Amino acid sequence: MSTADETAAGNGSAGDGLALPRAAAPTTATGPLAGVRVVAVEHSVAGPLSTRILGDLGADVLKVERPATGGDFARHWDHNAGGEGAQFWWLNRRKRSIALTLDEEGRALLGELLADADVLVHNMSPAAAARVGFDAETLAAAYPRLIACQISGYGADSDSAPDRKAYDMLIQAEAGIMSLTGTPDEVCRVGVSMCDVATGLYAAVLVLAALRRREQDGAGAQLDLTMFDVALEFVGPMLISNLNSGVEYRRSSARHHAIAPYGVFECRDGAQIVIAIEQDGEWRELATELLGDPALADDPRFATNAQRIAHRGLVDALVEARLGAMDVEDVVAACERHRFAYGRVNDVSAVAHHPVLAERGAVEQVQSAAGAAVRSMVGLAERAFDTSTTGRVRPPQLDEDRGAVMQRLERAT
16 A cells, blocks of 8 residues: 555546457446445555455445556556556456546546445545545535545554555554564565555455444444554554563564464475474374474473473474475375374465365456456455356456446436
């Protein structure tokens, strides 16, 4: 997520005129949110993910984009999905697009869209949002039934960071996540945009709750969601420990900070595997069956997790020595046989061929606007509710749906 100025969307030309593989716009959707209209003034990750989830649940999502930057800048981050952006494909399937500059004319049109909408999601900066009338008071007065969710770094009313830009790695740093990630000598970011993704998930949950409450009392809602708030969920136990006991957890690059043995171990063939022993009974079985030393099962230094943490160096050395003498397939077979918790350390290429990917129906082939075959992810909500639509599944091209949107507004008047 990033903050943006008040021209968070822009007027641009319609689509490129290429024949589409499916209808030009969604017409009939199924799912628990069928009939719900969402206006999304969004870019990057957090906002688009939240509205993609709502779309996966059947909502009609209209993405408002800025023309001056060629639309959502995630469109242009790479060309890995049939010549288009992989991130944009991940976050914007099923949506429609209209390009607007939020000048006086654009704001008037956006007002018409909001008057007919159930939900507004935006990740403009608080100052920019206030300039275009997206502050909570203005929206509540103009659209009393609207569910409005503002996503920012530190909050609409923050005194300490009123208009500060917020990107994923910055929030990982500010919220203490990076202090817990890496080696003892070097901090690292988590390798995925976890704060962005989690904020998108939380935004979708809060919007769903607000829609449910509106069914009960008829009132809209003003949701002020910050990436910093969401990041605190990840450091919750560590923060509570610090607030109450002054505990300061240190970085451990490949080991769990509070459980042993639990971490990455290298096998004889160079493959890496994660072993997790969370119960004392499991340790006794591991010592006997995998480490081959029943005496370790009753050793008082290792009898409880707290004692194993106190002797972590020795515990890890015992496991490292044993696994280092075995090939990974033999380790996996032993873990399966004794039901030890384990996970292979896969790269993304291995994940692309993971059997569960196919078992769960997580990937499908979709045709792009240019006719390219793109293997794209299928949303969890989409799979859970078997959502379908007679319209397109691919992401929209910039301003592709202007004509249909304007026709609907004209019919409404």
